[in-house]
Amino acid sequence: MIAVIKTGGKQLLVEKDSTIYIEKIIGEVGETVIFDEVLVLGEKIGAPFLSGTTVTGIIEKQGKHKKIVVYRHNAKSTHKRKLGHRQPYTRVKIVEMKG
Numbered sequence: 001m002i003a004v005i006k007t008g009g010k011q012l013l014v015e016k017d018s019t020i021y022i023e024k025i026i027g028e029v030g031e032t033v034i035f036d037e038v039l040v041l042g043e044k045i046g047a048p049f050l051s052g053t054t055v056t057g058i059i060e061k062q063g064k065h066k067k068i069v070v071y072r073h074n075a076k077s078t079h080k081r082k083l084g085h086r087q088p089y090t091r092v093k094i095v096e097m098k099g
Contacts, residue, residue: 003042014055036054041055053099058093
């Protein structure tokens, strides 16, 4: 069974026993996370969300992605700026879908 959940301003297609990377959420490794903003579950479609439907997951890891380099340069001037950024993420394993 598949489901579409909304988390971190994004919509993700998930299945049972799948692993997803989402925007960082508060919680420790091993804790249970409940996603209650479910848009689609199997053949049921919400308007916009399905009531009484939840997707449960377990936090596997809290981490940061690889560093990306952002380089700004203004033409016809000597202004240059180099920045680095590492986006935090949470890795979640989906264990149950109710609804």
